[in-house]
Amino acid sequence: MAAAATPSGASSGTDSQKTVVELGTATVRFCGDSGDGMQLAGTQLSTTSALFGNDVATFPDYPAEIRAPRGTKAGVSGFQVHFASTAIYTPGDQVDALVAMNPAALATNLADLVRGGILVVNQDAFDAKDINKAGYQSDPLQDQSLDNYQLFKVSMTKLTRAAVEGLELSVKEADRCRNFFAMGLVFWLYGRSMDATLRYIDEKFGKRPAIAEANRRALKTGYYYGETTEAFSSHYSVPRATLEPGTYRSIMGNTAVAWGLIAAAKSSDKDLFFGTYPITPASDILHELSKHKNFGVRTFQAEDEIAAVCSAIGAAFSGALGVTASSGPGIALKSEAIGLAVMTELPIIVINVQRGGPSTGLPTKTEQADLLQAIYGRNGECPLPVIAARSPADCFDAVQEAWRIASTFMVPVILLTDGYIANGSEPWKIPDAKSLPENKIQHPAGSSNGEKFLPYARDARLARPWAIPGTPGLMHRLGGLEKQDGTGNVSYEPENHQLMVDLRQKKVDNVAKEIPLQEVEGEENAKLLVLSWGGTYGACTTAVHRIIAEGGTVAHAHLRYLNPFPSNLGSLLKNYEKILIPELNMGQLDLLIRSRFLIDTFSFNKVQGKPFAISEIEEKIKELL
Amino acid sequence: MSTDTSLPILKASDFASDQEVRWCPGCGDYSILAQIKKILPTINVPRENTVFVSGIGCSSRFPYYMNTYGVHSIHGRAPAVATGIKTARPELNVWVITGDGDALSIGGNHLIHAIRRNLDINIILFNNQIYGLTKGQYSPTSPLGKVTKSTPMGTVDNPLHPLSIAIGCEGTFIARSIDVHTKHLSNVLSRAANHKGTAFVEVYQNCMVFNDEAFEYATERDTKFDTILELEHGKPLIFGKNRDKGIRLNGMDPEVVQLGKGISEDDLLFHDEKAPEPSLAYLLSRMSQPDFPEPIGVFRAVDRPRYEEEVDEQIEMAREQQGDGNLDTLFQTGDTWIVE
Numbered sequence: 027m028a029a030a031a032t033p034s035g036a037s038s039g040t041d042s043q044k045t046v047v048e049l050g051t052a053t054v055r056f057c058g059d060s061g062d063g064m065q066l067a068g069t070q071l072s073t074t075s076a077l078f079g080n081d082v083a084t085f086p087d088y089p090a091e092i093r094a095p096r097g098t099k100a101g102v103s104g105f106q107v108h109f110a111s112t113a114i115y116t117p118g119d120q121v122d123a124l125v126a127m128n129p130a131a132l133a134t135n136l137a138d139l140v141r142g143g144i145l146v147v148n149q150d151a152f153d154a155k156d157i158n159k160a161g162y163q164s165d166p167l168q169d170q171s172l173d174n175y176q177l178f179k180v181s182m183t184k185l186t187r188a189a190v191e192g193l194e195l196s197v198k199e200a201d202r203c204r205n206f207f208a209m210g211l212v213f214w215l216y217g218r219s220m221d222a223t224l225r226y227i228d229e230k231f232g233k234r235p236a237i238a239e240a241n242r243r244a245l246k247t248g249y250y251y252g253e254t255t256e257a258f259s260s261h262y263s264v265p266r267a268t269l270e271p272g273t274y275r276s277i278m279g280n281t282a283v284a285w286g287l288i289a290a291a292k293s294s295d296k297d298l299f300f301g302t303y304p305i306t307p308a309s310d311i312l313h314e315l316s317k318h319k320n321f322g323v324r325t326f327q328a329e330d331e332i333a334a335v336c337s338a339i340g341a342a343f344s345g346a347l348g349v350t351a352s353s354g355p356g357i358a359l360k361s362e363a364i365g366l367a368v369m370t371e372l373p374i375i376v377i378n379v380q381r382g383g384p385s386t387g388l389p390t391k392t393e394q395a396d397l398l399q400a401i402y403g404r405n406g407e408c409p410l411p412v413i414a415a416r417s418p419a420d421c422f423d424a425v426q427e428a429w430r431i432a433s434t435f436m437v438p439v440i441l442l443t444d445g446y447i448a449n450g451s452e453p454w455k456i457p458d459a460k461s462l463p464e465n466k467i468q469h470p471a472g473s474s475n476g477e478k479f480l481p482y483a484r485d486a487r488l489a490r491p492w493a494i495p496g497t498p499g500l501m502h503r504l505g506g507l508e509k510q511d512g513t514g515n516v517s518y519e520p521e522n523h524q525l526m527v528d529l530r531q532k533k534v535d536n537v538a539k540e541i542p543l544q545e546v547e548g549e550e551n552a553k554l555l556v557l558s559w560g561g562t563y564g565a566c567t568t569a570v571h572r573i574i575a576e577g578g579t580v581a582h583a584h585l586r587y588l589n590p591f592p593s594n595l596g597s598l599l600k601n602y603e604k605i606l607i608p609e610l611n612m613g614q615l616d617l618l619i620r621s622r623f624l625i626d627t628f629s630f631n632k633v634q635g636k637p638f639a640i641s642e643i644e645e646k647i648k649e650l651l
Numbered sequence: 652m653s654t655d656t657s658l659p660i661l662k663a664s665d666f667a668s669d670q671e672v673r674w675c676p677g678c679g680d681y682s683i684l685a686q687i688k689k690i691l692p693t694i695n696v697p698r699e700n701t702v703f704v705s706g707i708g709c710s711s712r713f714p715y716y717m718n719t720y721g722v723h724s725i726h727g728r729a730p731a732v733a734t735g736i737k738t739a740r741p742e743l744n745v746w747v748i749t750g751d752g753d754a755l756s757i758g759g760n761h762l763i764h765a766i767r768r769n770l771d772i773n774i775i776l777f778n779n780q781i782y783g784l785t786k787g788q789y790s791p792t793s794p795l796g797k798v799t800k801s802t803p804m805g806t807v808d809n810p811l812h813p814l815s816i817a818i819g820c821e822g823t824f825i826a827r828s829i830d831v832h833t834k835h836l837s838n839v840l841s842r843a844a845n846h847k848g849t850a851f852v853e854v855y856q857n858c859m860v861f862n863d864e865a866f867e868y869a870t871e872r873d874t875k876f877d878t879i880l881e882l883e884h885g886k887p888l889i890f891g892k893n894r895d896k897g898i899r900l901n902g903m904d905p906e907v908v909q910l911g912k913g914i915s916e917d918d919l920l921f922h923d924e925k926a927p928e929p930s931l932a933y934l935l936s937r938m939s940q941p942d943f944p945e946p947i948g949v950f951r952a953v954d955r956p957r958y959e960e961e962v963d964e965q966i967e968m969a970r971e972q973q974g975d976g977n978l979d980t981l982f983q984t985g986d987t988w989i990v991e
């Protein structure tokens with residue numbers, strides 16, 4: 027086999043006639059029709075870069091319609107990969123290289139390519155009909171409109187078809203290999219090795235040798251095309267990043283949630299029950315968990331979201347780790363039942379992978395507009411803890427933390443993630459299973475002495491005992507009607523209701539005593555604090571780092587705990603003259619902070635279904651400095 | 652069985668909780684409560700392994716009155732809660748108590764899916780053809796034209812037949828009884844309790860206050876023999892005070908015939924609760940007053956795999972094929988790299 031690329035800074039071997047330019051960071055986006063395999067191309071580039079040792083962050087962007095009409099802008103699917111020799115926290119604002127498989131993909135993505143950036147197009151896809159469909163008046167490859175970019179017109183369709191000749195594939199099958207050609211070319215361009223992708227092809231298509239061979243050939247043809255043709259005079263290298271020592275893998279947010287749940291179940295010696303109803307962008311949690319039945323995981327695809335959360339409540343009542351996951355519209359359906367979990371004081375985890383709303387909204391796009399829904403979106407005084415994950419890998423820790431709080435305080439906990447971190451990926455330092463925090467759960471033992479069991483007796487935290495069926499002597503009935511404290515019997519007494527409302531609130535307040543104090547990063551004497559939560563972590567952190575690198579004075583606090591807030595948050599905020607709260611909503615955390623701490627703030631909002639660009643936050647910070 | 656001897660022998664009263672029962676005096680719910688308490692000691696499941704789950708409605712207060720584990724959940728959702736309990740803990744004996752509004756209006760979706768999954772649970776539907784708890788609006792089983800608080804000019808929407816729905820879902824155990832026919836009721840409940848799979852039982856229940864005498868035809872001495880037909884497996888469909896009337900098939904449709912005059916028992920439709928196809932059960936579920944006597948008893952009792960057993964089996968299979976779940980192995984699957 028021909029040698030795979032030697033991804034070193036110095037140019038060597040057969041490549042010697044081409045110059046190698048070393049870069050600190052590169053952002054590449056593949057885009058094409060939703061059937062063009064762009065998600066796979068992006069995933070392969072990110073795996074390969076991660077394996078090589080870069081820090082990596084990815085951002086898939088795909089249409090809501092599975093098969094929007096071919097060649098239209100609505101059907102364009104993209105996958106962005108950012109890899110670097112230093113720590114990075116986002117998939118990057120603008121892209122350095124754009125691979126566009128058809129005119130529609132070019133039209134919808136060009137705006138994100140840096141001026142002077144590399145633009146690789148499949149010129150075979152630029153026929154009059156598709157150019158027209160993309161809304162161009164004239165062929166962009168022929169007019170002067172792309173003069174500001176390094177344009178590479180490549181006959182990907184023709185070259186791929188030629189490469190797979192003799193394998194007796196249909197034209198359609200042959201064309202399906204084009205994404206491997208594109209991958210090969212990009213791999214060469216950035217000095218990546220083809221090994222991981224070749225391994226992937228073996229695993230994935232091993233049972234269909236002709237297809238496997240076709241993809242192998244397409245990949246290599248793309249690679250050698252870059253190496254041998256005159257078109258590309260230089261290529262690039264992005265050296266390894268210095269990450270903390272350890273074994274790493276690449277992980278997506280939804281996978282990290284699923285694995286975190288499995289770990290949470292293991293470390294608390296519980297069986298995991300996951301009740302859910304499919305919804306973008308949360309379904310992958312179900313897909314992932316359903317593969318791991320050997321951990322005793324029970325996944326239940328319910329008839330709707332109400333059944334899903336109710337089944338999780340039933341599982342929790344019976345002593346399991348009951349979990350449900352959904353996205354905005356599904357969470358709305360669950361609200362009544364979440365109230366039941368608050369009332370029955372049963373520990374469940376409700377995961378909301380937020381997407382653009384309201385209503386069906388933007389199913390495949392990201393947003394943070396369900397924060398107030400999570401904290402307040404139920405009838406009655408119905409408090410519960412709410413926490414948020416900040417990055418794909420962080421979902422692993424966040425969901426275990428949700429379970430620690432739920433099981434120690436006997437309360438449902440909402441974990442907020444979002445479409446951006448759910449589908450995005452980053453390197454994750456694999457923990458040693460033995461090092462995961464243990465969560466010892468005590469169920470009261472049975473009694474036979476006839477002593478009356480009090481299901482709503484309370485411990486120091488105000489948590490009630492989690493007595494489970496099968497335990498003699500502890501038979502009790504739970505329900506949504508107001509309970510008498512202690513006995514749990516139905517009670518309509520005015521004073522008791524006040525007491526119970528107070529108790530449920532105090533119990534949630536008590537969570538603040540058992541979570542870490544809020545930390546601040548950045549300059550000590552800063553007058554401006556950036557206060558963020560959830561998936562905007564990467565953009566905010568990077569923006570703050572950049573400002574500091576340029577000599578600016580700014581600090582950053584990123585919240586994991588949204589209800590209750592860390593106990594030092596109020597006093598901490600008072601140290602700053604200005605507080606900037608960037609959110610992908612119309613100012614929901616901002617509202618909470620203002621009303622809670624009676625302070626002035628600067629709310630910075632964006633609701634376009636897209637994450638913040640680092641530059642947007644940077645500019646905002648500069649404005650306020 | 653000899654292993655059962657270690658279990659204390661329980662009485663109906665052992666299943667009563669310390670809570671005062673608060674249904675209206677004379678409510679049919681009392682009788683159903685009494686019969687369930689009576690049969691529970693006979694099925695040899697310890698109280699602590701028994702869970703009653705309900706939704707919202709007069710009938711759904713039921714779990715509070717049982718000295719077992721219980722969940723009084725939210726309106727219509729009891730089958731979903733029960734599904735979670737039974738799937739997570741298959742060894743538990745799980746009962747769902749529901750009303751006609753709870754099960755067939757707001758909870759219709761959960762009901763049909765619970766039945767089709769065939770979890771080993773018992774669903775007892777207290778059908779009083781009215782919304783009791785909310786004080787007398789019509790329900791999805793109220794007969795057409797019924798005048799209620801919310802339908803002063805009579806209902807205009809066609810009622811549902813609970814058993815037809817359950818049979819449409821291919822329920823494996825489908826039965827009907829009547830609150831005041833205590834002996835019949837306890838027999839049906841025992842059979843439901845002993846059935847492996849979802850047992851769906853409709854009980855005609857009198858709501859004294861908002862729909863009194865809705866089932867008078869089925870309970871009054873003068874009329875009940877003509878309006879009710881007791882099903883018995885393998886026996887012809889005969890009814891009437893003198894057991895002189897029967898049901899015969901005419902093409903695809905049932906008809907009432909007088910026995911004698913050239914018609915013998917052999918000409919009648921024979922009940923077969925074990926018929927693999929649910930068509931006979933469906934036909935029976937469609938028979939209603941005033942054209943036909945309404946069958947009570949077991950319409951259908953067949954065997955089909957239980958959801959929770961299948962789930963467990965897959966877990967076992969996964970363990971055999973992949974080995975017991977190991978976190979370190981899981982984290983290391985796929986591509987990893989080492990940073991030194």
Ligand SMILES: Cc1ncc(C[n+]2csc(CCOP(=O)(O)OP(=O)(O)O)c2C)c(N)n1
Nearest residue numbers: 707708709710726750751752753782783784
């Ligand atoms: C979400 C919701 N909607 C409405 C109600 C009001 N509600 C309580 S019980 C009930 C109807 C009960 O009728 P049924 O199920 O027939 O029970 P019954 O009282 O007749 O036993 C209604 C509408 C409620 N509790 N929750």
Ligand code: SF4
Nearest residue numbers: 675678709783858859
């Ligand atoms: S209102 Fe009707 S159903 Fe409800 S308790 Fe009274 S009699 Fe029974």
Ligand SMILES: [Mg+2]
Nearest residue numbers: 750751779781
């Ligand atoms: Mg009713």
